[in-house]
Amino acid sequence: MSELSGLAGPRAGAQADVDYVQLLTPEGVRVENDAYEFTGDDEQIAGFYRDMVLTRRFDTEATALQRQGELGLWASCLGQEAAQIGSGRALGPQDQVFPSYREHGVARCLDVDPVEVLGLFRGVDQGGWDVVGSRLNLYTVVIGAQTLHATGYAMGLERDGLVGTGDPDRDAAVVAYLGDGATSQGDVSEAFVFSASYNAPVVFFCQNNQWAISEPIERQSKIPLFKRSSGFGIPGIRVDGNDVLATYAVTTKALEQARSGNGPSFIEAYTYRMGAHTTSDDPTKYRLADEVEHWRLRDPIARVKVYLARGGGVPQSFFDDVDAEADDLAADIRKRCLDLPDPSLVDAFDQVYAEQTPYLVEQQAAYAAYLDSFEADGPESGDGAR
Amino acid sequence: MTTLTIAKALNAGLRRALEADPKVVLAGEDIGKLGGVFRVTEGLQKDFGEARVIDSPLAESGIVGTAVGMALRGYRPVCEMQFDGFTMPAFDQIVNQVAKFHFRSGGRINIPMVIRIPYGGGIGAVEHHSESPEAYFCHTAGLKVVAVSNADDAYWMIQQAVASADPVIFFEPKRRYHERGEVDVAGDPQPLHSAKIIREGSDVTLLAYGPMVKVCLDAANAAEDEGRRLEVIDLRTLSPLDMAAITRSAEKTGRVVVVHEAAGNLGLGAEIAARITEKCFYSLEAPVLRVTGFDLPYPASRLEDEYLPDLDRVLDAVDRSLAY
Numbered sequence: 001m002s003e004l005s006g007l008a009g010p011r012a013g014a015q016a017d018v019d020y021v022q023l024l025t026p027e028g029v030r031v032e033n034d035a036y037e038f039t040g041d042d043e044q045i046a047g048f049y050r051d052m053v054l055t056r057r058f059d060t061e062a063t064a065l066q067r068q069g070e071l072g073l074w075a076s077c078l079g080q081e082a083a084q085i086g087s088g089r090a091l092g093p094q095d096q097v098f099p100s101y102r103e104h105g106v107a108r109c110l111d112v113d114p115v116e117v118l119g120l121f122r123g124v125d126q127g128g129w130d131v132v133g134s135r136l137n138l139y140t141v142v143i144g145a146q147t148l149h150a151t152g153y154a155m156g157l158e159r160d161g162l163v164g165t166g167d168p169d170r171d172a173a174v175v176a177y178l179g180d181g182a183t184s185q186g187d188v189s190e191a192f193v194f195s196a197s198y199n200a201p202v203v204f205f206c207q208n209n210q211w212a213i214s215e216p217i218e219r220q221s222k223i224p225l226f227k228r229s230s231g232f233g234i235p236g237i238r239v240d241g242n243d244v245l246a247t248y249a250v251t252t253k254a255l256e257q258a259r260s261g262n263g264p265s266f267i268e269a270y271t272y273r274m275g276a277h278t279t280s281d282d283p284t285k286y287r288l289a290d291e292v293e294h295w296r297l298r299d300p301i302a303r304v305k306v307y308l309a310r311g312g313g314v315p316q317s318f319f320d321d322v323d324a325e326a327d328d329l330a331a332d333i334r335k336r337c338l339d340l341p342d343p344s345l346v347d348a349f350d351q352v353y354a355e356q357t358p359y360l361v362e363q364q365a366a367y368a369a370y371l372d373s374f375e376a377d378g379p380e381s382g383d384g385a386r
Numbered sequence: 387m388t389t390l391t392i393a394k395a396l397n398a399g400l401r402r403a404l405e406a407d408p409k410v411v412l413a414g415e416d417i418g419k420l421g422g423v424f425r426v427t428e429g430l431q432k433d434f435g436e437a438r439v440i441d442s443p444l445a446e447s448g449i450v451g452t453a454v455g456m457a458l459r460g461y462r463p464v465c466e467m468q469f470d471g472f473t474m475p476a477f478d479q480i481v482n483q484v485a486k487f488h489f490r491s492g493g494r495i496n497i498p499m500v501i502r503i504p505y506g507g508g509i510g511a512v513e514h515h516s517e518s519p520e521a522y523f524c525h526t527a528g529l530k531v532v533a534v535s536n537a538d539d540a541y542w543m544i545q546q547a548v549a550s551a552d553p554v555i556f557f558e559p560k561r562r563y564h565e566r567g568e569v570d571v572a573g574d575p576q577p578l579h580s581a582k583i584i585r586e587g588s589d590v591t592l593l594a595y596g597p598m599v600k601v602c603l604d605a606a607n608a609a610e611d612e613g614r615r616l617e618v619i620d621l622r623t624l625s626p627l628d629m630a631a632i633t634r635s636a637e638k639t640g641r642v643v644v645v646h647e648a649a650g651n652l653g654l655g656a657e658i659a660a661r662i663t664e665k666c667f668y669s670l671e672a673p674v675l676r677v678t679g680f681d682l683p684y685p686a687s688r689l690e691d692e693y694l695p696d697l698d699r700v701l702d703a704v705d706r707s708l709a710y
Contacts, residue, residue, distance in 0.1 A: 098455075126490040137458065138490055142482050148448055149483070152455020152463075159411075159437050160459070187479075190448030197443055351493035352527050354551035357579070357626035 028306030052081040057326035079274030082300030086247025094172035098150035144185030150176030154200035164261025173258035181212025192232035201258035209273035229266035241271030395537035399544035414466030446476035471514030485528030508561035518648035524625040533557035535599035537567035542575035559597035581628035587617035640671035650678035672710035
């Protein structure tokens with residue numbers, strides 16, 4: 001193992017003193033693992049690199065948009081790109097995803113338009129993408145609630161006969177994304193109970209980014225998180241969350257198990273939230289710069305670049321092209337974000353129920369009439385101006 | 387016509403729903419082999435299998451949360467909360483998730499789910515088994531809320547709730563589960579979200595739902611002996627309210643008394659009184675009065691007969707209304 005491969009850092013302790021699956025060291029060196037193997041080629045790794053750079057560029061642009069007042073809030077995924085791209089690219093064409101609210105890299109893997117992700121944070125909608133077509137459920141802000149939805153969806157897949165048939169074009173599974181803080185929520189324990197009891201095809205992918213706003217992982221758990229699930233009868237494993245090859249390999253295997261009817265599993269992707277919890281947060285109040293520096297040396301993108309350039313013989317022009325693509329992406333996102341139309345409160349009355357109620361129709365009409373009364377009396381009113 | 391208890395009528399309605407749509411699934415604690423603690427689901431697991439009549443782990447948030455996921459997968463889950471008080475562990479999933487999914491998705495996703503809640507007091511139960519939590523759910527946009535009072539409605543309304551594209555909180559009057567009534571299984575049911583005049587009158591309108599409908603009917607019978615003709619309306623739908631039916635009656639009698647077991651403060655009666663005042667102000671001969679549970683936590687069972695609205699308290703309110 002390399003000097004940077006271990007987990008020991010400023011907060012080394014029971015949480016960090018555990019082996020994990022790693023296939024690419026922070027120095028960009030491929031390493032073997034007895035149980036997991038990355039079987040793809042360098043072209044696929046270059047694809048991961050591109051995904052991660054574009055995800056980071058999107059994230060950086062979103063943070064800038066928030067700072068400029070164009071988003072109400074932004075939840076950055078800076079530092080978690082390998083966890084999200086590795087797991088997201090492991091998804092099969094029938095698999096379904098239930099995200100938390102920071103899975104911008106996963107959204108990319110499911111071809112969700114980043115501007116549709118921004119809509120929620122700009123406040124023009126509460127989740128504007130096509131949930132059914134994209135297979136990415138709405139972002140879920142109530143911590144851990146989505147793990148139950150994922151479990152129920154997986155129970156539905158099982159009832160639909162889409163688990164364990166052996167047909168790769170048919171079998172499906174679900175990934176529930178959650179964070180370290182979420183593991184303290186009752187809903188997550190209930191999701192473990194239900195998924196274990198019904199053998200539901202769900203993979204719980206926990207990005208342990210060490211911090212739940214200001215609460216460190218030590219406040220959530222006395223034991224390494226991946227051990228939490230075993231008490232529920234669900235196998236757990238820790239993977240280097242900053243290693244895209246390892247997160248891909250581990251998630252691929254977990255999904256295969258779920259699809260083939262071998263039930264749920266829990267993956268702890270050990271990573272780090274390099275930025276603030278959200279743009280409203282100030283992490284300098286509760287964590288040390290040393291710790292951030294420790295993790296900066298384990299950057300998920302840098303190690304892949306080193307590997308590709310040194311080991312894979314990928315030319316500099318590839319990296320230049322990706323950077324140029326990233327800048328184009330950022331410019332496009334910015335433009336289209338600013339062009340997002342403002343929603344209409346009058347229209348919102350139509351979206352509460354599938355079968356509209358007389359009461360809301362009445363309230364909607366009264367409000368529309370109230371708005372009209374201003375327009376009629378306003379200075380631009382034709383009659384008054386004449 | 388056939389005569390059934392409310393519990394049996396619900397059972398028959400659920401059976402029809404399960405037969406009519408293979409996507410209908412039932413989930414809850416003890417609903418399978420045992421048939422539910424009130425036997426509402428008796429025999430259904432035997433006939434429809436464990437995949438469709440699901441004995442759940444003992445976790446209400448889990449029951450509702452997984453039902454959300456099943457609904458997203460195209461199923462129509464019918465969840466049973468074993469008792470009213472045990473609905474609260476699922477409150478987050480109901481209010482934050484079930485109610486809001488359609489709205490959050492810009493109207494693109496439906497959550498066609500029913501949450502059945504045996505509710506109300508009068509069975510001598512220990513604490514948390516006699517609550518009337520309907521106002522919480524009526525207050526929440528995105529939910530629809532109904533309450534049944536008789537076997538015929540139980541049979542039909544549960545089927546209509548299952549068929550609804552929106553989530554429906556379905557209140558069942560647990561103290562009346564074993565009361566019998568005529569069920570017209572070949573009949574043509576009235577729409578789910580509509581009230582029903584169950585006794586015509588001209589002097590005072592009594593508005594009630596669930597277990598209080600019978601109390602109001604008894605009160606109307608007693609009042610007739612004194613020459614007072616009370617109109618009794620079974621609201622049936624609590625959200626949305628059938629304001630057309632309510633205002634028609636209020637305009638006819640000019641006097642309205644709302645009766646419910648739930649505490650008065652910010653209860654259904656408060657909303658109904660406000661809306662009647664807004665719509666029928668010049669027709670009213672008296673303020674809208676309320677007969678409700680007191681603003682206490684539900685008391686120990688030896689006190690519940692005193693706590694719950696009864697015939698005498700309803701007639702007392704009628705007297706007060708007529709005194710204006």
